[in-house]
Amino acid sequence: RVLAALGRSTEAVTAYRTALARRPDPHDALDLGELYESMGMAAQARESYDRVRELAQRETSNGVDDELVLGRYEADHGDAQQAVERLRGEYDRQPGTEVADALGWALHRVGEDDEALEYATTATDGTKGGGVRSALYAYHRGAIESALELDGPARRSLQEALQISPAFSPLWAREAKSALAALGNPPDVAVPG
Template identity: 45%
Template sequence: MRRTAILLAAASAVATVAMVKYGGQEFTPGPPPVRAFAFDLAGRIAADQRYLKIAPGDATVWAELGLGYVEQARVTADPAYYPKAEGALRESLRLRAAGNDTALVGMAALTGARHEFAQSRDWAIKATAANPANPLAHGLLSDAYVQLGDLTKAEKSLQIMLDAKPGVASFTRAAHFFRIKNQFGRAANALNLALGAAAGTADLADIHCRRGELAWLTGRPSLRAYEQALDAQPGYPAALAGRARALAALGRGKEAAHAYATAVARNPEPQTLIEYGELLHALGRKAEARTQFRVFRGALKLFAEGGVVDDLTAGRFEADHGDPAVAVTHLAREWIRRPTNEVADAYAWALHRAGRDREAIQYARDDTALAAFHRAGIERALNRNKDAERSLDRARKLNPNLPNLSHTPRIEVANGR
């Protein structure tokens, strides 16, 4: 058995779910970056655009441009790049339909970024058929299976990627899988392997951010990990947001608020906007919190216009800060699309907030600290107090950082309030 196969056999592997909680919200970073561009991304995009004006029939460069747009959307949190990516990738496929695994990989990455996970799976399967030796195709297929709740197939696809190309992209995906299974020590080992394979500052920044998220999960908020990420790449968006979360978890609220303001100015990602609003509310700055939640609604609308389906984030927000009935509608749709534990927890909590506890308990989980905490709240509402205490103990065991296991008070912001 090869060394990379041993990694999974001895530790079990696959992609990236971290739960960082401030005020009852769960932070779930997306899958590892496509990593097709470890250099100046904006410069590469500009060069491709210039080249295609001269040689518009080059299918490979159209595909590379599409992948660049997908990565630029991730880095900048600007969903306007997604339609551009789709246009470039479809032009590549029009020019060369057969054997164009680069464009097929691009479509898998694009649909995954848009949370169209069934479509991402289908595009990735086509990419692996077009070129079984393309490691990124197998990695994206693994990502899609994770999001669709099929961890057995996800692990198989990741193993193929690891065997074909052990490196940052495959090791960070392995860390993701370990974290899903609460195997934090193994996740840390996978991230150490990723550090050893890092090829540039973007890799280092990404890996240090993931180390920070893992430290939080194990009850040790780490500013140092995010500072290392920012040393590697100043202004790295995920590091700015992670540093703000760590400051909040350490009780340094005013510093955290300033850090969040910097993070959302650089990268107005919806989940970070929610967290910033929750922190402002916790600091008594309620008018500013409401403003931030209105910004969140605007950001979510922009993402929808870019083709991103995000009923999970919308449902979580509505459950705690808007209309729980609307949250249930969002999450019922999400549950049909991807019946994962993460979605089940959010759906259960929305049903609870809507007063539908007997339905909620059917979806309640205890695989993460936040899920166990939510389950305890539902069990308490059903007068199952002994069960609730067990769930609370489970939550504390999984993550001692949960601040008194209290939940943020609901803030009315529906209809612009």
């Protein structure tokens, strides 16, 4: 991840491939797929995404719960509705911050932005049980707020994502920058007084 964040994509690919050869993990396969996608390497991304399912099935047969990584995969690269169903079940079993973020994002991907914002807020707001400073969570919240035309909050969330880590994801950091640019500057408002 660090190599990808530093813009050393080719080295990052090599590192991910080495890690996957040593210890196959669906999380790493998902990250590698997104790295390939960010590099415009669609065929390699598809292979890596297919490997996410394969590795998760193998781990599940060994008693590992991979619902979260499968939900994240489905939300962005597969069937978003299936992601919602999978992540609702996971949230019922384990209502943590990471699952709240993933479920909120999946709901956003199927157009359920009002409900999505509730989960995104849970994942990012310390008063609601979240409060983890995650660039990805802040990006998700900002994208959801933007879809709801909550421009001020969206701008704040997207800025927070990029302040936490300007290169938090080879795929989504670019989207965060683009979404923030599309929102533009806040409108000039006269100060009362």
